[in-house]
Amino acid sequence: MAEAVIGPVSGNSLWYQVRAFLNAKLVHIFAGGLFTLLAIFLIYPIAAILIKSFWGDEGFTFDFYVEFFSYNFYYWSLINTLILGTSVMLMLVIVGFCFAYLTTRGPQWLRKPLKIIALLPLAAPPYIFAISLITLLGRNGFINNFFDLDLNIYSWAGVITAQCLAFLPLSFMMIENVLNSFNPSLEETASDMGASEVRIVRSITIPLAAPGLLKAALLVFVMTIAEFGNPAILGGRIPFLAPDTYLMITGEGDFNMASVLSVVLITPCILIFFLHNYVLKGKGYATITGKGMAAEPKPMALAIKIPFLIISVPVATMVLLSFGVILIGSFVKIVGVDNTFVVDHVMNTQSNIAIWNSVKVSLGAGGVGAIVGTLLAYVIMRGKFRGRQIMEMTALSGFALPGTVIGVGYIIAFNRPPFLLTGTIWIIILNCVFRFLAVGVEAGISKLHQISIEIEEASADLGADFITIFFKVVLPIMFSAFVAGFIYTFMTTMMSLSSVIFLTTPGFDLASVYIYLTAQLGELGLASATTIKMIAIVAISFGLLQFVAKKTGLDVRTKQGA
Amino acid sequence: METQKTPMLELIDIYKSFGDVEVLKGISAKIAKGELLTFVGPSGCGKTTLLRIVGGFAALDSGQVILDGEDIGKLPPNMRDTKMVFQSYALFPHMTVAKNIGFGLKLQKWPKKKIEERVGELLSLVHMDELGDRTIDRISGGQQQRVALARALAIEPKVLLLDEPLSNLDANLRVVMREEIRNIQERIGITTIFVTHDQYEAMSISDRLLVLHNGIIQQIGTPVDIYEQPANEFIAGFVGYVNFLEGKVTAIADETRTVTVFTAYGNLELNHSQFDKSEKGDEVLLVIRPETIPLSRSDGPTQQNTFNGIIESFMYAGNFVKYTIKIEDKEMIVDQYNPKDTVKFERGDQVKITVPRSTHVLPKNTAIEHV
Ligand SMILES: Nc1ncnc2c1ncn2[C@@H]1O[C@H](COP(=O)(O)OP(=O)(O)OP(=O)(O)O)[C@@H](O)[C@H]1O
Ligand SMILES: [Mg+2]
Numbered sequence: 032m033a034e035a036v037i038g039p040v041s042g043n044s045l046w047y048q049v050r051a052f053l054n055a056k057l058v059h060i061f062a063g064g065l066f067t068l069l070a071i072f073l074i075y076p077i078a079a080i081l082i083k084s085f086w087g088d089e090g091f092t093f094d095f096y097v098e099f100f101s102y103n104f105y106y107w108s109l110i111n112t113l114i115l116g117t118s119v120m121l122m123l124v125i126v127g128f129c130f131a132y133l134t135t136r137g138p139q140w141l142r143k144p145l146k147i148i149a150l151l152p153l154a155a156p157p158y159i160f161a162i163s164l165i166t167l168l169g170r171n172g173f174i175n176n177f178f179d180l181d182l183n184i185y186s187w188a189g190v191i192t193a194q195c196l197a198f199l200p201l202s203f204m205m206i207e208n209v210l211n212s213f214n215p216s217l218e219e220t221a222s223d224m225g226a227s228e229v230r231i232v233r234s235i236t237i238p239l240a241a242p243g244l245l246k247a248a249l250l251v252f253v254m255t256i257a258e259f260g261n262p263a264i265l266g267g268r269i270p271f272l273a274p275d276t277y278l279m280i281t282g283e284g285d286f287n288m289a290s291v292l293s294v295v296l297i298t299p300c301i302l303i304f305f306l307h308n309y310v311l312k313g314k315g316y317a318t319i320t321g322k323g324m325a326a327e328p329k330p331m332a333l334a335i336k337i338p339f340l341i342i343s344v345p346v347a348t349m350v351l352l353s354f355g356v357i358l359i360g361s362f363v364k365i366v367g368v369d370n371t372f373v374v375d376h377v378m379n380t381q382s383n384i385a386i387w388n389s390v391k392v393s394l395g396a397g398g399v400g401a402i403v404g405t406l407l408a409y410v411i412m413r414g415k416f417r418g419r420q421i422m423e424m425t426a427l428s429g430f431a432l433p434g435t436v437i438g439v440g441y442i443i444a445f446n447r448p449p450f451l452l453t454g455t456i457w458i459i460i461l462n463c464v465f466r467f468l469a470v471g472v473e474a475g476i477s478k479l480h481q482i483s484i485e486i487e488e489a490s491a492d493l494g495a496d497f498i499t500i501f502f503k504v505v506l507p508i509m510f511s512a513f514v515a516g517f518i519y520t521f522m523t524t525m526m527s528l529s530s531v532i533f534l535t536t537p538g539f540d541l542a543s544v545y546i547y548l549t550a551q552l553g554e555l556g557l558a559s560a561t562t563i564k565m566i567a568i569v570a571i572s573f574g575l576l577q578f579v580a581k582k583t584g585l586d587v588r589t590k591q592g593a
Numbered sequence: 594m595e596t597q598k599t600p601m602l603e604l605i606d607i608y609k610s611f612g613d614v615e616v617l618k619g620i621s622a623k624i625a626k627g628e629l630l631t632f633v634g635p636s637g638c639g640k641t642t643l644l645r646i647v648g649g650f651a652a653l654d655s656g657q658v659i660l661d662g663e664d665i666g667k668l669p670p671n672m673r674d675t676k677m678v679f680q681s682y683a684l685f686p687h688m689t690v691a692k693n694i695g696f697g698l699k700l701q702k703w704p705k706k707k708i709e710e711r712v713g714e715l716l717s718l719v720h721m722d723e724l725g726d727r728t729i730d731r732i733s734g735g736q737q738q739r740v741a742l743a744r745a746l747a748i749e750p751k752v753l754l755l756d757e758p759l760s761n762l763d764a765n766l767r768v769v770m771r772e773e774i775r776n777i778q779e780r781i782g783i784t785t786i787f788v789t790h791d792q793y794e795a796m797s798i799s800d801r802l803l804v805l806h807n808g809i810i811q812q813i814g815t816p817v818d819i820y821e822q823p824a825n826e827f828i829a830g831f832v833g834y835v836n837f838l839e840g841k842v843t844a845i846a847d848e849t850r851t852v853t854v855f856t857a858y859g860n861l862e863l864n865h866s867q868f869d870k871s872e873k874g875d876e877v878l879l880v881i882r883p884e885t886i887p888l889s890r891s892d893g894p895t896q897q898n899t900f901n902g903i904i905e906s907f908m909y910a911g912n913f914v915k916y917t918i919k920i921e922d923k924e925m926i927v928d929q930y931n932p933k934d935t936v937k938f939e940r941g942d943q944v945k946i947t948v949p950r951s952t953h954v955l956p957k958n959t960a961i962e963h964v
Contacts, residue, residue, distance in 0.1 A: 216683035224697035
């Protein structure tokens, strides 16, 4: 009898045989399944774009690329996009540095509020700033009216401002992280030697932060060129790649050209993704050695404080003003023109239906995303097979791919058998699952890093077989990562616009698409009210996420992208 | 000896709290020119905090820091003639060794030529002549330590501050660097405060020690003072091992300059000089160092203060043997050094120990005392 308990599973019943097979092969089965999913829903759509960009009615051709580079309209769209990315990147490195310096070394009372403001845009989709800027500075804009100005927000200035505000949190978080990672005694030593604060910033802080600043800059660049909403709403007649891709499909139905535009847009993103993950990874000065204690806050030199405040305060004001104007805009007829209180915008049926649709889609994406993400993390961390790196890379790459590109890829890839999904809710859900997979996977991996493989070995030592360990030990431990992946995917799907706009069908509006369309039509009240409802839902989810993270000590990195 | 010179640095009644926690409660001390004073004490006792107050990195709540007659207590670090070597060395990772050392000189706008000269001097002072062009991540821990020291010395501060400078080094290197720091310090005669929680390190490097505990100075004195004349039970126990023996003064004989103390072992006759303030009936605590007790066979001649005991266990440490001896149901630790042909005892051997007449005596309940 003892043998039956301790020894290998014996007996001839079918169940025993199945169980023995699963014990030996479950990880491989998962791995195979996940590889297939990644291949179908991430690699195939991108490949489809690539093929479409070379494949016309008469087969293989370079014609579409030749066309791209011979028409002003097309290649200017590329040049403009690069200019936009570069200018937002430069500005945000400076602004992000000022914010991060103030929140880590500035006056104590200022640190917390400034940090909250810098992170506030995370709670809203990036295009909230397009709407608020139109409310403030559009043709009927509150500020334009009030001061009798004639500022044009449908311009370079408008797009750049909106993008800067939208991606402030990304730049801020990364730079703050870098500034926090220094050993304070480095700066203390410099000051001990007689260096002024200006001198310290110039010859110690910035050089030490340089590798981190570069990484932050590259990410801001990628996110900016990939963003669809702000340039689409504010860009007016200026061509940019992301909105042009959309127009190419909805306006002209030219899938070949849309594919070329996508390939052009994706190229810098992929380059930077590799640069970021494989070249710059681990670069930077490991400056924490020995015991470093939290430096006592000391007064900032005016020569630093004044310019930093001059840069930060207006930006912080714009952020607050934007949220304020959206809130007010939801409850009055037209901000600054007709300030009567109305609930029409908030109660609007179409808006509510769109929100409800978004919630449904996001719940679906959250559930599927969390399952796929958790399993992927497990297989990547614990599987013993070749290609794990490729698997991880593919899973994480969704984050680096511009939404418009994945959107185009999905309509090309899934509009015919064997994968006919166009027009269903599933194409939207799967699109979001695989775009936002990175965070679920990373949460899972970080959880698995925390738990020693010895727990699993100990369970095996006690006599548990693989299936028991997997379901009774591993999954319960990974539950918090699962929840984090769920909530995160839910949040990002709620706000996502750039890819789903290709995939929704008339009559099935998502909140983000509804906001975009109403903003285009100048229905700012409806756009604002829908945004506010979206923010409320996202904020609650974010609170939940923080709660889970705190409860479980999970390191949830907040990423951005919509 | 040193204390008679005019002090270079004087700390007067320094208080410091973090929130509700009072870390320093009235610290006063004088440090002579050229002296090496060590702050020593258990972890968390406030050594770093006190040092940072001297360096200007932490604000004091009240009190004064007088450097060369001037109160510098409120000045920022760069306005003080003190330079700090941090525990983590805080070397700038984006600069070479020479750039690190020359950093302060460059800030003082020295001409390039002179900076090079001075950096050269310092490199040879710390025995790193060839390594000026290396980056920080390409030199060893001990070398990083030297660079940090050279960098602090470059602008010739009046006082050098070192916060546990050796704690990131391995045991052998610690000893080497400790001697080297002491050598350099004596050679250039710089007034130095050294922080450590290692009492042996403190004993071997310092002119004087300042022992901190519970926010106050427990004792300040030379290594010999601290070891042989500890001011209280805490100090006695903090530096080295000690056998405590409680007793009561039963007789004071002025003519023979002898005091009789009754202890668990029986009566002990001790030198009078230890008991200036004692009276008959006072409770006292004898501080008996393990290496001060002669040990002999039980058949040897009987002397004053001699007691019989039995070897309970022993530990052979090479240069000495540590015996645990049971005397009248009390254990005593005795270290016997190991000249050739010393008799080695075995477990169960009958032995005689002698408590020296000059054994240090403390009044009872002296755990915390202002000095
Ligand atoms: N910035 C700070 N904020 C709050 N408490 C602090 C701060 N710095 C030190 N303390 C507290 O003050 C006390 C003394 O700290 P300090 O670093 O001076 O001790 P230390 O003697 O140097 O200890 P160690 O030997 O571990 O280095 C400790 O209890 C510590 O927790
Ligand atoms: Mg310390």
